[in-house]
Amino acid sequence: MTPPAPRRWSADDVLIAGLVLVVVCALPPVMGRADWHGDFVVKAVGMMIAALPYLVLGSLLGGAIQAFVPGGFLPALAKRMGRFGIPGTAIASMTIPVCECGSVAVTRGLLAKGLPLPHAVAFLLAGPVMNPTVLLSTWTAFADWRYPAARAAGALTVAMLVAWVVLRTPGRWLRPDTPVADADLPRFTLAGAVAGKAAGRGPGSLGPAGLRLAGSGPQIASWKVWATTSLDHFLDMAGWYVFGCMLAAAFLVGIGQSGVDPARWGQDPVAGPAAMVTTAFVLSVCAEADAFVASAIGKGVAFPAIIAFLVSGPMLDIKLLLMYRTVFRGRAVAMLAGLILIGTALVVTVLTFLGLPR
Numbered sequence: 001m002t003p004p005a006p007r008r009w010s011a012d013d014v015l016i017a018g019l020v021l022v023v024v025c026a027l028p029p030v031m032g033r034a035d036w037h038g039d040f041v042v043k044a045v046g047m048m049i050a051a052l053p054y055l056v057l058g059s060l061l062g063g064a065i066q067a068f069v070p071g072g073f074l075p076a077l078a079k080r081m082g083r084f085g086i087p088g089t090a091i092a093s094m095t096i097p098v099c100e101c102g103s104v105a106v107t108r109g110l111l112a113k114g115l116p117l118p119h120a121v122a123f124l125l126a127g128p129v130m131n132p133t134v135l136l137s138t139w140t141a142f143a144d145w146r147y148p149a150a151r152a153a154g155a156l157t158v159a160m161l162v163a164w165v166v167l168r169t170p171g172r173w174l175r176p177d178t179p180v181a182d183a184d185l186p187r188f189t190l191a192g193a194v195a196g197k198a199a200g201r202g203p204g205s206l207g208p209a210g211l212r213l214a215g216s217g218p219q220i221a222s223w224k225v226w227a228t229t230s231l232d233h234f235l236d237m238a239g240w241y242v243f244g245c246m247l248a249a250a251f252l253v254g255i256g257q258s259g260v261d262p263a264r265w266g267q268d269p270v271a272g273p274a275a276m277v278t279t280a281f282v283l284s285v286c287a288e289a290d291a292f293v294a295s296a297i298g299k300g301v302a303f304p305a306i307i308a309f310l311v312s313g314p315m316l317d318i319k320l321l322l323m324y325r326t327v328f329r330g331r332a333v334a335m336l337a338g339l340i341l342i343g344t345a346l347v348v349t350v351l352t353f354l355g356l357p358r
Contacts (some may be wrong), residue, residue: 039253040250040253041249042212043248043249043252043253044245044246044248044249047239047245047248047249047284047319048242048245050286050289054098054099054100054101054102054286055099055100055101055102055105055234055237055238055241056234057098057102057233058098058099058101058102058103058104058105058106058231058233059102059105059230059237060104060226060230061096061098061102061105061106061109061233062106062107062108062109062110062229062230062233063109063225063226063227063228063229063230063231063232063233064109064226064230065106065109065110065112065113065175066109066112066113066179066225066226066229067222067225067226067229068222068226069113074110074113074114074115074327075114075115075116076342078115078116078119078328085116085119086118086119086122086163086164086167087122087156087160088161089115089120089122089123089126089163090122090125090126090130090156090159090160090163091126091130091156092123093122093123093126093127093130093131093242094132096127097131097132097133098127098128098131099128099131099287099288099314100128100286100287100314100315100317100320101237101241101284101286101319101320101323102325103123103124103127103128104124104237104320104323104324104326105233105234105237106123106127107120107121107123107124107327108179108233108236108326108327109177109233110123110231111174111178111179111180111182111327112179112229114180117166117173117174117310118163118164118166118167119163120165120266121159121162121163121336122159122160122162122163123354124159125155125158125159125162125163125315126155126156126159127341128287128314128315128316129151129152129154129155129287129310129311129315130152130155130156131287131288132332133288134287134288134314135148135151136148137288137289137291137292138151138291138310140291141291141292141294141295141316142291142295145308146303146356147291147306147310150303150351150356151307151310151311152162154307154310154311154330154347154351155258155311155314155315155342155346157346157347158311158312158315158340158343158344158346158347159315159343161339161342161343161346162336162339162340162343165339171332172329172332173323173328173329173332174327174328174329174332175326175327175328175329177303178326178327178328184330200229236326237323237326240319240323240326241319241322241323241327243322243324244284244318244319244320244321244322245284245319247318247319247322248282248283248284248317248318248319251282251318252283253281256355258287258322267300267301267302269302269304269348270354272301272302272304272305273304273305273308273344273345273348275305276294276301276305276306276308276309277308277309277316277341277344279297279309280309280310280312280313280316280317281313281316281317281318282317282318283313283317284315284317284318284319284320285313287313287314290309290310290313291310294306294309296309302352303351304347304348304351304352304356304357305348307347307348307351308344308348310349311344312340312344315340316337316340316341320331321337324336
């Protein structure tokens with residue numbers, strides 16, 4: 001058997017390596033000690049540690065879906081639900097409680113098992129907010145049921161709006177190397193489930209995790225598929241995740257030194273939500289804790305602006321924008337970001353019109 005060809009670096013690999021090198025060169029001992037260095041390291045490492053367990057959990061769940069869910073089950077279920085498939089998927093995301101970082105890995109597993117792309121997008125966006133732990137923490141932070149209720153309704157609205165646009169806009173949304181179900185395979189082999197047919201790797205080759213892909217079907221225990229696919233998901237996202245945390249920390253340090261206060265525009269119907277969405281994007285706080293951050297910085301901020309923070313944060317922040325690149329093409333990521341912002345603006349408009357809370 002001829003040895004596998006060495007893995008070539010992709011443009012994303014080169015970009016991540018270059019940007020990480022720039023960050024490293026800006027820190028001691030390469031650069032002289034500066035006041036902001038300690039603050040940057042604390043924030044970056046804190047973000048990585050806080051969300052890492054959810055990234056691992058999401059990778060494990062994504063691998064479990066690929067390993068144990070019967071082939072054809074998800075496509076058949078989506079077809080049976082018909083027009084209710086997208087809202088049904090968004091609501092059912094409550095049953096897979098993962099943070100926003102973990103939801104990307106789970107979405108990869110759902111796509112690999114044949115769940116249609118619009119339904120997977122609905123899960124990706126709604127799941128982190130519909131997580132029962134997130135809704136409970138929102139109620140705890142504000143001690144008012146209207147906040148978790150408006151947050152859940154807003155998240156479902158945005159998720160279904162974006163999923164509907166994806167459904168109505170056929171095109172090349174996914175990266176070529178994103179593992180997706182292959183209609184030619186009655187059930188997934190290890191090579192198909194891990195690497196995906198589009199990646200051009202077959203039995204006997206090496207996957208991204210460096211594990212040999214050999215044999216197929218019943219010859220391989222499901223736990224091996226689970227372990228290999230989980231590691232594949234994690235390694236694919238780890239680079240973007242680490243760099244996203246460092247980039248968010250850099251923004252936080254810069255904003256902290258500039259003295260910008262989002263509450264300054266808190267009551268303005270346009271500037272308030274815009275400032276809070278921008279704050280959520282930069283802070284990149286985990287969904288389980290962002291409600292407490294919103295309650296702390298949201299003193300004097302109008303209700304619609306706080307909901308804009310709580311809805312958009314788990315769907316669109318710095319690290320998520322980069323992690324979406326492990327699933328979607330660059331133009332698709334930009335389109336998703338724009339659609340999320342439009343959906344959030346729609347939610348804010350409705351809440352402002354209703355005059356909540358009274």
